[in-house]
Amino acid sequence: MTDTPSSEIAACSLVDVDYRYGDTIALRCVSLRVAPGESVALIGPSGAGKTTLLRVIAGLFQPSAGAVEVMGRSLAGLRPGRELAGLVGMMQQQLDLVLQLAVKHNVQAGYLGRWGTLRSLAALAFPIESTGARNAIRRVGLEDRIATRVGRLSGGEQQRVALARLLVQDPDLVLADEPVSALDPALADDLLALLRDLVSDRPGERPGESMAPRALIASVHQPELALRHFDRIIAMRSGQIAFDKPADDVTEKDLDLVYSLVARAPTPEPAAAGQ
Ligand SMILES: Nc1ncnc2c1ncn2[C@@H]1O[C@H](COP(=O)(O)OP(=O)(O)OP(=O)(O)O)[C@@H](O)[C@H]1O
């Protein structure tokens, strides 16, 4: 377990969280704490509960039991939209980009939480230029595609548009569900390195201003990529945390245990009485 001073506000903290889809227990008694500045990879076999866990942390799913806090705030009491968008942002597996719109308009959608609906809709209809969006597009290396329709970009370029949109949203906690699953190995490496850099480098709006460091939690299917790019690895299996340790301490044996055991997907709850 990575040490974090107990007095420091956690980027996110979960205590005894369960999540059920009907009879299926997808998360069972999950507790974890991630500090600002940490980068965490969620690994584990298909069906282990990674996406469900990310969605619970993002406030998209209400846990069936237990408590979730982001930056010391209980998600249960937060209104979706403006408040939540400043705290936590998620890059979903389906990137939710508008393929018919240009890169700059998709990136500006990251302001939705902060601008409110009217101004954001106006920005989609009229060519409002924002320095923040332009900077984000430059940081992901797509400056020359700023006016290109997203539908004309490659998969890797679309991933970078989604990243730029997250930068504009500027949440304290960045979540990413399989951000590199659709990419070839070289591109996957590049994108994870970019994600790490963008998350750790958080300049203030004015020179000399320092922002609280962001934290990153991303699910990653390939353990070798997780070990190479993240400080800490949380392995899920059957809806529970199988191990949680610094990437440097993860052994082949740890990975074998997570990926080769029979019990992969969570099972429905056993019928009450009896063995
Ligand atoms: N909408 C749903 N209804 C019922 N069960 C679901 C639903 N979504 C997921 N599950 C079940 O919950 C468990 C966890 O699913 P989840 O999608 O979180 O796994 P995952 O680790 O993200 O898997 P993958 O690596 O394949 O993306 C699985 O057993 C899955 O079948």
Ligand SMILES: [Mg+2]
């Ligand atoms: Mg998943």
